[in-house]
Amino acid sequence: xxxxxxxxxxxxxxxxxLPNGLPVFVVPKKGYRKSFACYVTNYGAADRRFTLAGEAKxxxxxVAHYLEHKMFDMPEGNALMALxxxxxxxxxxxxxxMTAYHFTCTQNFDEDLRTLLRFVSTPYYTQxxxxxxxxxxxQEIRMYEDDPDDQVYxxxxxxxxxxxxxxDDVAGTVESIQDITPQVLYDCxxxxxxxxxxxxxxVGEADPEAVERAALEILTPESAPRPGRDYGPAESxxxxxxxxxxxxxxxxxxxxxxLKLGPASTGPEAQRERLTAWLALRCLYGRSSPAYLxxxxxxxxxxxxxxxxxxxxxxxxxxxxxxxxxxDGAYEAILAExxxxxxxxxxxALFDRQKKAxxxxxxxxxxxxxxxxxxxxxxxxxxxxxxxxxxxLEAIGCDDASAWVREHIVPxxxxxxVVRPKEAKT
Amino acid sequence: MNCVREIRRExxxxxxMTCLQTDKFKTGLLSVNLLTRLSRETAAKxxxxxSVLRRGTVSSPDLNAMAARLDSLYGARLEPAVRxxxxxxxxxxxxxxxxxxxxxxxxxxxxxVAALVGEVLLQPNTRGGLLLxxxxxxxxxxxxxxIRARVxxxxxxxxxxxxxxxxxxxxYAVDVLGTEEExxxxxxxxxxxHYRALLASSPVEVxxxxxxxxxxxxxAVRDALATLPRGELDMDLGTxxxxxxxxxxxxxxxxxxxxxxxxxxxxxxxGAAMEDPDxxxxxxxxxxxxxxxxxxxxxxxxxxxxxxxxxDSAVDLMKGVMMVLSxxxxxxxxxxLAEIGRQLQAVKDGLITDEELHAAKVGLMNDLLSAxxxxxxxxxxxxxxxxxxxxxxxxxxxxxxxDVTRDDVVKAAAGIECDAVYFLRGSxxxxxxxx
Numbered sequence: 022x023x024x025x026x027x028x029x030x031x032x033x034x035x036x037x038x039l040p041n042g043l044p045v046f047v048v049p050k051k052g053y054r055k056s057f058a059c060y061v062t063n064y065g066a067a068d069r070r071f072t073l074a075g076e077a078k079x080x081x082x083x084v085a086h087y088l089e090h091k092m093f094d095m096p097e098g099n100a101l102m103a104l105x106x107x108x109x110x111x112x113x114x115x116x117x118x119m120t121a122y123h124f125t126c127t128q129n130f131d132e133d134l135r136t137l138l139r140f141v142s143t144p145y146y147t148q149x150x151x152x153x154x155x156x157x158x159x160q161e162i163r164m165y166e167d168d169p170d171d172q173v174y175x176x177x178x179x180x181x182x183x184x185x186x187x188x189d190d191v192a193g194t195v196e197s198i199q200d201i202t203p204q205v206l207y208d209c210x211x212x213x214x215x216x217x218x219x220x221x222x223x224v225g226e227a228d229p230e231a232v233e234r235a236a237l238e239i240l241t242p243e244s245a246p247r248p249g250r251d252y253g254p255a256e257s258x259x260x261x262x263x264x265x266x267x268x269x270x271x272x273x274x275x276x277x278x279x280l281k282l283g284p285a286s287t288g289p290e291a292q293r294e295r296l297t298a299w300l301a302l303r304c305l306y307g308r309s310s311p312a313y314l315x316x317x318x319x320x321x322x323x324x325x326x327x328x329x330x331x332x333x334x335x336x337x338x339x340x341x342x343x344x345x346x347x348x349d350g351a352y353e354a355i356l357a358e359x360x361x362x363x364x365x366x367x368x369x370a371l372f373d374r375q376k377k378a379x380x381x382x383x384x385x386x387x388x389x390x391x392x393x394x395x396x397x398x399x400x401x402x403x404x405x406x407x408x409x410x411x412x413x414l415e416a417i418g419c420d421d422a423s424a425w426v427r428e429h430i431v432p433x434x435x436x437x438x439v440v441r442p443k444e445a446k447t
Numbered sequence: 448m449n450c451v452r453e454i455r456r457e458x459x460x461x462x463x464m465t466c467l468q469t470d471k472f473k474t475g476l477l478s479v480n481l482l483t484r485l486s487r488e489t490a491a492k493x494x495x496x497x498s499v500l501r502r503g504t505v506s507s508p509d510l511n512a513m514a515a516r517l518d519s520l521y522g523a524r525l526e527p528a529v530r531x532x533x534x535x536x537x538x539x540x541x542x543x544x545x546x547x548x549x550x551x552x553x554x555x556x557x558x559x560v561a562a563l564v565g566e567v568l569l570q571p572n573t574r575g576g577l578l579l580x581x582x583x584x585x586x587x588x589x590x591x592x593x594i595r596a597r598v599x600x601x602x603x604x605x606x607x608x609x610x611x612x613x614x615x616x617x618x619y620a621v622d623v624l625g626t627e628e629e630x631x632x633x634x635x636x637x638x639x640x641h642y643r644a645l646l647a648s649s650p651v652e653v654x655x656x657x658x659x660x661x662x663x664x665x666x667a668v669r670d671a672l673a674t675l676p677r678g679e680l681d682m683d684l685g686t687x688x689x690x691x692x693x694x695x696x697x698x699x700x701x702x703x704x705x706x707x708x709x710x711x712x713x714x715x716x717x718g719a720a721m722e723d724p725d726x727x728x729x730x731x732x733x734x735x736x737x738x739x740x741x742x743x744x745x746x747x748x749x750x751x752x753x754x755x756x757x758x759d760s761a762v763d764l765m766k767g768v769m770m771v772l773s774x775x776x777x778x779x780x781x782x783x784l785a786e787i788g789r790q791l792q793a794v795k796d797g798l799i800t801d802e803e804l805h806a807a808k809v810g811l812m813n814d815l816l817s818a819x820x821x822x823x824x825x826x827x828x829x830x831x832x833x834x835x836x837x838x839x840x841x842x843x844x845x846x847x848x849x850d851v852t853r854d855d856v857v858k859a860a861a862g863i864e865c866d867a868v869y870f871l872r873g874s875x876x877x878x879x880x881x882x
Binding site: 030031052053054055101102105106107108109110111125126127128153154155156157158160161163164166167168169269270271272273275308309310311314317318320323324325344346374375377378379380381382384385387388443 | 469470471472473474510511514515517518519520521522523543544545548549585588589592593595596597598599600601704705706707708739740741749753754755756757774775776802805806809810812813814816817819820821822
């Protein structure tokens with residue numbers, strides 16, 4: 022394996038690409054008892070249309086997530102139970118962009134890793150088990166239907182995107198999952214769960230060579246073509262509609278504003294872009310930004326406020342929101358700030374301060390095994406190395422961040438999703 | 448170094464400091480917690496105090512100045528910490544900051560952060576000795592928003608409602624943020640008085656984890672807290688453990704809200720096991736019953752009957768209660784409740800397979816050993832241990848868990864009784880509309 026040292030942050034990365042196309046990343050951590058491993062496929066809820074043996078396939082909303090639930094089934098039993106019985110804390114998640122299977126353990130790491138690789142590469146779906154899962158996932162979907170944060174987010178995605186499957190819930194709907202059969206799951210597994218479409222990331226007290234050996238021994242040696250994906254017609258930078266409102270059992274209005282950034286780039290350029298966006302948003306709306314503190318003081322925002330630039334299904338987008346007694350007022354004020362900063366540029370003193378804080382924040386994130394592991398996979402799929410982040414960050418200047426604001430945070434392109442308390446509905 | 452060295456000392460009258468020296472983490476953590484009785488009359492005032500103090504100090508008088516100062520300390524974070532541990536309310540701040548080893552010129556960051564923690568606690572921005580009315584009103588509004596927002600997350604709301612309904616005559620019923628009425632009644636003069644009394648009468652728990660040696664960390668904290676007033680300390684803080692249920696049969700409560708999924712919450716008293724609690728056995732008992740994916744609740748309520756996506760149990764060993772939470776269809780209420788009861792009976796009857804016992808134990812041990820790898824988890828663990836007067840760390844507790852037998856689990860479960868059932872459901876009309 023190739024060894025790359027990052028002396029400035031005290032980390033070492035071991036990486037290699039196996040003959041079957043699987044990228045492997047290991048970040049050893051000394052002095053820790055726990056190890057974290059994730060085996061991640063570059064396949065998320067948004068990857069619903071694809072080509073299989075030259076034939077276009079269209080799968081129901083929620084299929085990637087359904088597959089995640091059923092992936093744990095093995096001919097000899099349930100892999101989740103096997104990992105738990107070995108003392109590991111195992112789980113999985115599906116996002117729009119990826120499906121990740123992961124565990125944390127404090128002993129028997131090699132054995133658990135082999136279990137992980139084996140079950141994720143073994144499709145085993147029976148009609149009975151697929152049918153039985155429908156009740157469980159149905160209850161999961163019902164839980165999201167009562168979750169205002171989930172509802173305000175989906176409201177925004179439907180305002181922003183005309184065609185992209187980001188419009189649909191990750192878990193699908195109670196109706197859409199009725200159409201999921203074992204065959205659909207087998208097809209999706211075949212296309213997207215080949216090692217060449219995945220990444221294996223380990224953080225913790227682990228031997229890099231042993232990790233590579235396990236992957237070589239368990240996974241298929243064959244390589245495979247990259248799956249073709251179809252996210253529908255190109256999206257414009259304008260939203261479909263600019264406002265959505267629904268009423269739910271909440272105490273105060275919840276709002277989420279957002280806008281599209283256009284097609285997401287890949288490669289080192291993507292890293293630079295993402296870090297620039299991150300820094301620019303810190304300066305604009307971060308916890309120590311003048312705008313956030315002013316709106317907090319005025320009572321328009323509270324500690325639930327957050328903002329981020331996210332990337333999935335070929336698209337970049339910015340979201341910002343939280344609770345507010347006056348969601349429209351907060352939204353307008355936030356956009357007005359972007360307009361003013363776009364014109365005047367970011368205050369260089371503020372930028373320097375934020376960059377110093379960003380350094381601390383990146384360093385702090387290295388201590389979170391799970392987020393480091395998932396970031397390694399995310400960076401791999403987008404073509405960059407997250408551990409280069411601190412060096413890349415150094416190269417970004419105040420003018421770059423100001424230019425990013427001017428180019429991307431264009432108030433005319435924004436949309437607002439609101440969840441209001443029931444009583445407020447007239 | 449790499450090893451963890453743990454030391455606990457009384458560094459000032461009634462101020463206890465736990466130090467974990469390790470070079471494992473890239474960030475250091477410092478928390479200062481005032482301990483006070485959780486009560487309906489004072490919970491909201493206590494919860495409000497750190498947020499008001501955090502608005503500004505004598506030398507960094509407003510949020511902008513505070514933000515600039517924290518940013519220049521390499522993005523150090525300093526946040527209010529308001530926690531409920533049994534019937535004790537822990538009120539103060541936690542800070543985390545880059546460890547000096549990773550800074551180009553970061554000498555003395557621990558001292559600078561400690562000084563800032565001391566400043567927000569002891570030298571708030573005041574006028575005529577009173578907390579600023581603008582800060583108090585602003586934070587009061589936010590506290591009210593937080594209190595009202597409890598209903599937004601239906602799962603935690605169900606837990607909160609069950610606690611309140613199950614323990615009507617106990618301080619345990621009080622939410623850590625207090626009540627809306629109490630929060631609304633707060634004024635800046637009374638809050639200032641309350642703040643000064645809280646400072647003078649509260650025992651304090653300080654926690655530090657990082658590379659600095661304990662003597663240096665202690666010095667930094669003693670300097671930062673030098674002006675902490677020490678009056679008559681409330682040293683009888685503790686939690687009343689109720690051994691039996693409030694009524695003979697479980698009380699049943701229902702709330703109707705406009706929701707699609709019902710939330711079932713079941714509350715239990717742990718009973719006789721709390722007389723001389725075997726903490727490891729009680730934790731294993733909970734893990735076998737409903738602590739994870741190998742537990743009886745997950746295996747039966749979810750996997751076998753497909754009634755839910757989640758069904759978990761949790762124990763509060765300070766108070767001696769256990770709660771089960773699950774999201775179900777309204778029509779499945781009877782079936783789910785019966786199954787939860789059946790699984791608890793199985794634990795009491797010792798119908799626990801070797802695999803179940805093993806999975807519960809290794810899962811718990813994994814959690815405990817992993818906790819030793821996180822500064823935040825260590826802080827919370829030690830605060831709990833210190834309040835319980837227990838001296839062992841997560842590794843030692845993991846070793847105790849390993850020795851737990853099936854008989855120990857049966858003994859831990861023997862006295863458990865269901866005290867209350869809470870159900871949050873949609874209205875009948877909504878159901879009809881769906882049919």
